[in-house]
Amino acid sequence: MSLSGAHNDRGEVKVRDSLDDLSTELADYIAELSEASVKERGVFAIALSGGSLVSLMGKLCEAPYNKTVDWSKWYIFWADERVVAKNHTDSNYKLAKDGLLSKVPIVPSHVHSINDSVSAEEAADEYEFAIRQLVKTRVVSVSDNSDCPKFDLILLGMGPDGHVASLFPNHSVLNEKDEWVTFITDSPKPPPERITFTLPVINSASNVAVVVTGDSKAEAVHLAIDDVGPDCPSLPARMVQPNGKLVWFLDKPAASKLDHPHQG
Numbered sequence: 001m002s003l004s005g006a007h008n009d010r011g012e013v014k015v016r017d018s019l020d021d022l023s024t025e026l027a028d029y030i031a032e033l034s035e036a037s038v039k040e041r042g043v044f045a046i047a048l049s050g051g052s053l054v055s056l057m058g059k060l061c062e063a064p065y066n067k068t069v070d071w072s073k074w075y076i077f078w079a080d081e082r083v084v085a086k087n088h089t090d091s092n093y094k095l096a097k098d099g100l101l102s103k104v105p106i107v108p109s110h111v112h113s114i115n116d117s118v119s120a121e122e123a124a125d126e127y128e129f130a131i132r133q134l135v136k137t138r139v140v141s142v143s144d145n146s147d148c149p150k151f152d153l154i155l156l157g158m159g160p161d162g163h164v165a166s167l168f169p170n171h172s173v174l175n176e177k178d179e180w181v182t183f184i185t186d187s188p189k190p191p192p193e194r195i196t197f198t199l200p201v202i203n204s205a206s207n208v209a210v211v212v213t214g215d216s217k218a219e220a221v222h223l224a225i226d227d228v229g230p231d232c233p234s235l236p237a238r239m240v241q242p243n244g245k246l247v248w249f250l251d252k253p254a255a256s257k258l259d260h261p262h263q264g
């Protein structure tokens, strides 16, 4: 079921009763996008976030997905990453490696993580350079109406404050229009130093999925999705308005404050 907000289409909203059902729905969605992208351009360029997202992707490591997905065509990126050692418990790379990349036959050289031995600013610059190289080789497509990279899928979580990736409310990086990858050193969510995709990159994706669970996010989900009028706070999640398709994957608690009951 698609929901149209007053300002623009806020995407398709899928609500599932249990985390198990939500994980199955998410696995089906990702597997279908992977198949379509591999068929269309021979690769699937996917960007991950941190937090609970990877655990909610766990079904992909099980039958039938672990056998039906063409993992050799996957190229892995991060929509944001903490500037810590890759073996640190705070690392989104470690989270994905432990929860997904070590369980399915991803080609190691297709995994593009940050350089964890430099400053946040250098890590952001190097990451952007690496993505620029992969746009040249068409591993990552280019946007139809800018030189921005067009990822096949960007998977986002969302915080209770409406942040996505490492784009936090009222932070100056929300205004970054030229860089593809930027950095922060004052994250309100620890650890403080992170790199992050900027909004132009997120919004040039072919597909964006925001995966949100728990009643602590219900107010932010309402403010991000519903038509809350002109005084709506500028939530980063509401600034996710991709040229491609936007889908919200919610459990019942996270959807509990939405204006419209959803079973789509």
Ligand SMILES: O=C(O)[C@H](O)[C@@H](O)[C@H](O)[C@H](O)COP(=O)(O)O
Binding pocket: 049, 050, 051, 052, 053, 080, 081, 082, 092, 156, 157, 158, 159, 163, 164, 165, 166, 189
């Ligand atoms: O590196 C990060 O911290 C994440 O990318 C961040 O954007 C996360 O997705 C949200 O904070 C939601 O996290 P939870 O799903 O764990 O609440």
